Amino acid sequence: MSTNKFVSESETDVIILGAGPSGLMTAYWMARYGIRTRIVDKCPTKVFTGHADGIRMRTLEIFDSMGIYHRVEHEAHPAVEPGFWVPGPEGNLIRQGPITPSQVFESPYHHMLLSQGRIERFVLDSIREYSDIEVERGVLAESLEYDETLGSTNEYPITVTLSHRGSDNDITIPGNLEDVEWDDLTRQRKRASGKKEIIKAKYIIGCDGAHSWTRKQLDIPFEGASTEHIWGVIDVVPISNFPDIRRLGTVTSPAGTILVIPRERKLVRFYVPVHVANDETPNGRFDRSTITPEKIKARVQAILSPYTFDFQILDWWTAYQIGQRIAPTFAKGDHAFLAGDAVHTHSPKVGLGMNVSMQDGFNIGWKVALVIAGVADPAILNTYNEERHRIAELLLEFDKLWSSYFTAETKPPEDGAPGKTENMIKVVEEFQSFADGVKAFYGDSPLVCKGINEHEGPAFAVHLVPGERVSPAKLRQPADATIRWSMGIMESDGPFRLVVLAGDIRDQEQKARVDALGSWLMGLDESKPSVLTRYTSIPGRFDSLVDTLTIHSAPWTEVEFFDFPDSLRPFDPVMGWGYEKIWCDDPCVWDRDCDGKAYERWGVDRVRGAMFILRPDQYVGWVGELEDVEGLTRYLDGFLIRKRHQVHSQ
Amino acid sequence: MSTNKFVSESETDVIILGAGPSGLMTAYWMARYGIRTRIVDKCPTKVFTGHADGIRMRTLEIFDSMGIYHRVEHEAHPAVEPGFWVPGPEGNLIRQGPITPSQVFESPYHHMLLSQGRIERFVLDSIREYSDIEVERGVLAESLEYDETLGSTNEYPITVTLSHRGSDNDITIPGNLEDVEWDDLTRQRKRASGKKEIIKAKYIIGCDGAHSWTRKQLDIPFEGASTEHIWGVIDVVPISNFPDIRRLGTVTSPAGTILVIPRERKLVRFYVPVHVANDETPNGRFDRSTITPEKIKARVQAILSPYTFDFQILDWWTAYQIGQRIAPTFAKGDHAFLAGDAVHTHSPKVGLGMNVSMQDGFNIGWKVALVIAGVADPAILNTYNEERHRIAELLLEFDKLWSSYFTAETKPPEDGAPGKTENMIKVVEEFQSFADGVKAFYGDSPLVCKGINEHEGPAFAVHLVPGERVSPAKLRQPADATIRWSMGIMESDGPFRLVVLAGDIRDQEQKARVDALGSWLMGLDESKPSVLTRYTSIPGRFDSLVDTLTIHSAPWTEVEFFDFPDSLRPFDPVMGWGYEKIWCDDPCVWDRDCDGKAYERWGVDRVRGAMFILRPDQYVGWVGELEDVEGLTRYLDGFLIRKRHQVHSQ
Structure with missing residues (x-):
């Protein structure tokens, strides 16, 4: 490669440093909203083998809302019913457990395992589907200036110098790559130039891992410590007579x-x-570089004894030190944010790192995008640190407990006291919901209108809890016989979604309530502006940042699509009516999972229904009764920017 | 393109004329067994829009066994619960039905709809995965010579002259093509040359549609007639207030x-x-070329009235005449076969054409491949016509009944007699199992060892019926927690599969039975040669054309992988043990479909089990008790070629 020293200068809205799980999820939102974005990574290629591999329930739900769950499901290995093997009475090993996964009947999304490289491929493909954003690899950030006095709409507080190093010729690329991976590599190589460039950006999001360059530039500390416990990791095709070698x-x-x-x-x-x-x-006496796959193998052999263990295929390996660290804040000023390992590290053994990191990106991405697009109040950016920092704290707490068992000695338990393994099982069970990603979620904020009880919804929708996600339910689209899990229906496609649980409109009183809501949503009365038309839009992408989804509870044969008000079933002159806007909670004889119990699961009366707002990331923002259009408007007015002519008209 | 008149001459094992559904399924088997194959199609591109679209239960089962079901499931539209609309009392239309699909609790494979072009894509991708076979398009067969006196192993009875016309420049290609489709097009264009070539082949399979050139060359008549009823077909995005417009x-x-x-x-x-x-x-007075999409639209409008109907997007349209024709035989001599529309045509309205055609190819393909590979007796080729001709006859019978209702006038029914629509519903219900593709299957032959009752298995496995497919059941792989439908486990990957229903080996007597079978399968006693080692193989592809699959009935936690005999769990020095060879019929708390009722569904005792052979196309060939190794050997000896040194040793 020639080293072209020409320094170009350009502007972008967002620069994302690091294209791992958190960086890609952040970029996903930029792609969805059509935001000018640069995303760079210092590594010359994407990850192909090794690294993270655990995918938890909530991450799978998010993937379904992004339209990529089916790809994960097809390739991943299930990680349910974990077993715990302990020393038996005769120098042998015996199985305790297995532990049945929690929430088994409520969700199709069970813990799964798949190489990080495949997950990143799915998100990359999705980014490409919605935008021209492409990850630039082999690109090193060399300097960062952050002028915190800037920040109005057309100012660029961030200045980053990038060095395009390109890929070395000796990078290792595994065989059997998909065509799309080769295409990426070919394009990266064409672009690599040795050039330097200066980028001015409105926002910077540092997703650059445990040794985050961005974090250091922003002068944010990384609190905690590394232990001197050294761990080896090997990905192999095992040859072993241990019965649970593939469990x-x-x-x-x-x-x-x-x-x-x-x-x-x-x-x-x-x-x-x-x-x-x-x-x-x-401490301090062990040299990590002395570890080899052979040494790791010998340790596995010793621990699995009397079972045999060997391998011919070694796909990946590494050695690492356990450390638990967390940044005291995930934001600096109003224009710089950090996500993923850049702000929390822990042992990989809880199988949560990739999940929490992806969910960081999934949280910050839409907020920054909406602010850049001029449709949301910049104040919503404060919720990122509020929402994600607490999750990271809980993560470290879980990790400390869990990983300590791996270094603790195995002593016979004292009389009557639980042994080490019993305690491990207890921790797994206690933290299951947190690990699944469905417990302990977001607190009160402009984006989350909590009720009286933090962990419950209002009395008429007790299991629709502001700040939490909605429990999955399988629903049917009455107009066209499609059956889907609610996560796939509640797409992470950009808008806030007003979910109208219309109840049973065979009941005339209920029909009148739904019709009244429909009329208001039409916005014909200028003195009562509808949330569908009240706010600024993103031209070319979203006519409205508030969209509807209706789920009724009557048998599908007894209520028709056209029985609902026009505003709930939008019409397009080319594509016709939006049949996909109306679903029903009616059991289906040809799909056992479609049990007609969504309303019950959500704690909602089947006749009277309710309504709620899903944020773009599918967390509940607000819950109300069908008449509560004022409450709904107040909630959205709290952060969405109103159209100018409407501001004038009042 | 230049018209290079150089005529090359080459040899191949199989030439397939036509790359539609039946041709591609035939080629799938050639890819799986590694058979030298040419497959050509006269059209310059593959199908992208329109044509067939109905996919029935049995076809979906086959797709799962081929590893492509998940792609269909992701893209296809469900076609369950059909409704029948009839004139109401006030000039309106009213819905009758819907009809609940049959076998709803026994199968996840419900009638689906997806454009033929997508289905062909999935099969093409699968062919590419296992071979270098590529469809050559824009290639016209110009002459066929068939010397029926030839036919021994290294002779080529078939001589075909091909003309490579390439693609015209004005072919219509829709937007939004996948990359892989563009790759195909690009390669086709590079290859197109105007050249002629002569191909010598051992077998020819004509899959070249209703106007089959191959059929005419082989001088096989096409019996039946076309009616003068003219039909229009449109694929549109409808704009209509008819409630069931998407059902x-x-x-x-x-x-x-x-x-x-x-x-x-x-x-x-x-x-x-x-x-x-x-x-x-x-008859004979109507000019089909006068039909336009506008005219078709007007007819839909008239029939749907008082509902509205219009469209802006017309994806595809055509007009056709109904005709029912069938060839008296699907084979000529021992080296020429016909499949799909080339030997049976009917109205498309039963939604079965693509299915029956694909199943034709799925039937002939493995038989021809095994004979070419020298592992099976050429006599098995006779079973193709025996098995598929009767299915085609039933298809035409169903079609005659069904399509007559579309041209019959709608008269008020006579007192008490069922009306036209009642009769239509009756026909749908009566033919449901046939249409699903799970009824009326293959008769007694060397490949199907029927029992006393043609429609039942033996008393110890009453629902495992030779000549039929096995009802789907969801099973768990005890060694690694995977859960799959049996169709996906019983892969269409090439070998005959000895399925050992090992029963409950916690019972010591049963364990002894399974161990005895295992010892025999090991083949250590030369006087009792095992079916796993007795027959010729396909070097580089299959060490043995008989493979095992074990399904036991004990709880997965109580019986381990290593409790089974070595021969049922083969070992590879690099890839380790074949965990995927042993499954169990044990209910699973985290998957409702995995109900532990496979044995019950198959009519097999949970302790004593049974064993059976699946042919490569996943139809049951033979059923026996675990001791019946003689019956098993006799069945396979009936058509598989024994290794030479074994023939000598006896």
């Missing part, structure tokens, strides 16, 4: 505790303690 | 009867009678 679980023996993680393509990952700091080998 | 169904009004077929991408297909031959406009 999620732990194996505890006097020689130590390992974590066994079955994966796609016959791979299994092993997390293996190779050095535990103790009195004999105190 | 499968018929609409009968005094103006005629139409069929409504909802599809992917908001499309709906309408089958519309535009000219019914009767006394006023007798």
Whole structure:
């Protein structure tokens, strides 16, 4: 490559440093809203093997709302019913468990395992589907200036210098790459130039991992410490007579505790303690670079004994030190944010890192995009740190408890006291909902209108809790016989979604309530402006940032699409009526999961219904009765920017 | 393109003329077994829009066994619960039905609708995955010589002259093509040359449609007749206030009867009678070329009245004449076969054409491949015509009944007699199992060892019927927690599959039975040669043409992988043990469809089990008890070629 020293200068709305799980999820939203974005990564290629692999329930729900769940489901390995192996009475190992997954009947989204590289591929493909945004790889950020005095609409507080190093010729690329991966590589190589460039941006989002350059430039501390416990990780095709070699679980023996993680393509990952700091080998005395796959293998062999263990195929390996660190804040001023490992690191053994990081990006992305697009109040950006910092704290708490068991010695329990493995099982069960990603969510803010009880919805919709996601239910689209899980219906496509649980409109009184709501939504009366037309739009992308979705509870054969008010079933002169806007909670004889119990699951009366707002990330923002158009308007007025002519007219 | 008149001459094992549904399914098997194959099609591009679109239960099962079901499921539109609209009392239309689909709790594979071009894409991708076979398009067969005196292993009875015309420049290609489609087009254009070539082949399979050139060359008649009823078909995005515009169904009004077929991408297909031959406009008087989309639209409008109907997007349209024709035989001599529309045509309104054609190809393909590979007796080729001709006869019978209702006048029923629509519903219900593709299957032959009762299995496995497919059941792989439908486990990957229903080996007597079978399968006693080692193989593809699959009935936690004999769980020094060879019929708390009722569904005792052979196309060939190794050997000896050294050793 020639080293062209020409320094170009350009502007963008957002620069994302790092194209791992959190960076890609942030970019997903930029793609959806059509925001000018640069996303760069210092590595010359994307990840193909190894790295993270655990995908939890809530992440799968998000994937379904993004339209990529089916790809994960097809390739990933299930990670349900973990088993815990402990020393038996005769020097053997015996299985405890398995533990049945929580919420089994409420969700199709169970813990799964798939290589980070595949997950990133799915998100990259989705970004490409909605935009021209492309990750630029082999690009190093060299300087960052942040003028916090700037910040009005057309100002660029961020200045970043980038160096395009391109890819080295000796990078390792695995065989059997998909065509799309080769295309990416080819384009990266064409672009690599050695050039430097200066980018002015309105926002910077640092998603650049545990050693985050951005975090350091922003002078945000990273609090906590690394231990001297050294762990090895191998992804192999195991050759072993251990019965659960392809099942999620732990194996505890006097020689130590390992974590066994079955994966796609016959791979299994092993997390293996190779050095535990103790009195004999105190801190600072162990050289991590002495670890080899052979040494890791020997440890697995010792722990799995008397079972055999070997492998011919080693797909990936690494060694790491356990450390728990967290940044005291995930934001600096109003224009710089950090996400993912850049602000929280922990042991990988809870299988949550990729999930929490993706959800960080999934949280900050739409907020920054809406502010850049001029449709939302910049004050919503404060909710990012509020919402995600607490999750990161809980993550570290869980990790501390869980990972301590892997380094603790295995002693016989004292009389009557639970043993180490019993305690491990207890921790798994206690943190299951948090690990699934469905517990302990967002607090009161302009974006979350909490009720009296933080953990409940209002009496008429007790399980629709502001700040939480909606429990999945399988629904039918009465107009066209489609059946889908609600997560796939409540798409993460950009707008705030007013979900009208219309109840049973065979009841005349109820029909009148729904019709009244429909009339108001039509916005014909200028003195009562509808939320569908009240706010600024994103021209070319979204005519309205508030969209509707109706779910009724009558049998599908007894209520027709055209029985609903016009505003709930929009019409397009080319594409016709929006049949996909009206669904029903009616059991289906040919799909057992479609049980007609969505209203029950959500705590909503089947006749009277309710309505609620889903934020773009599918968390409940507000819940009300069908008449509460004032409450609804007040909630949205709290952060959406009103159209100018409407401001004038009042 | 230059017209290079150089005539090359080459040899191949199989030449397939026509790359529609039947040709591609035939080629799928050639790809799987690694058979030298040429497949050509006269059209310059593959199908992108229109043509067939109905996919029935059995076809979906086959797709799952081929590994492409998930792609269909993701894109296709469900076609369940058809409704029948009839004239109401006040000049309006009213809905009768919907009809609940049959076998709803036994199968996840329900009638679906997706454009033929997408289905062909999935099969093409699968062919590419397993071989270098590529469809050559814009290639016309000009002459066929068939020397029926030839036919031994290295002779080529078939000589075909091909003319490579390439693609015209004015072919219509829709927007939004996938990359893979563009790649195909680009390669086709590079290859197109105007050259002629002579191909010598061992077998020819004519899959070249209703006007089959191959059929004519082989001098096989096409019996039956065309009617003068003219039909129009439009694929549109409808704009209509008819409530069931996106639901499968018929609409009968005094103006005629139409069929409504909802599809992917908001499309709906309408089958519309535009000219019914009767006394006023007798046969031979109507010019099909006068039909336009506008005329078809006007007919839909008349029939749907008082509902409105219009469209802006017309994706595809055509006009056709109904005809029912069938060839008296689907084979000529031992080396020429015909499949699909080349040997049976009918009205498209039963939505079965693509299915029966694909199943033709799915039937002939593996048989020809095994004979070419030298592993099976050429006599098995006779079963193709025996098995598929009867299905085609039934298809025409169903079609005659069904399509007559679309041209019949709608008269008020006589007192007490069922009306036209009642009769239509009766026909749908009567033919449901046949249309699903799960009834009336293959008769006794070397490949199907029927029992005493043609429609039942033996007393110990009463629902495992030789000649039929196995009812789907969801099973768990105990070693790795995977859960799959049996269709996906019983892969259409090439071998005959010995399915060992091992029963409950916690019972010691049963364990001894399974161990005895396992020892015999190991083949250590040369005087009792195992079916796993007895027959010739396909070097580089299959070490053995007989493979095992074990399904036991004990709880997964109580029986381990290593409790089964070695021969049922093969070992590979690089990839380790074949965990995917052992499954169990044990209910699963986190998947409602996995109900632990496979044995019950198959009529098999949970302790004693049974065993059976699946042919490569997943039809049951033979059923026996675990001791019946003689019966098993006799069945396979009937058509598989024994290894030479074994023949010598006895």
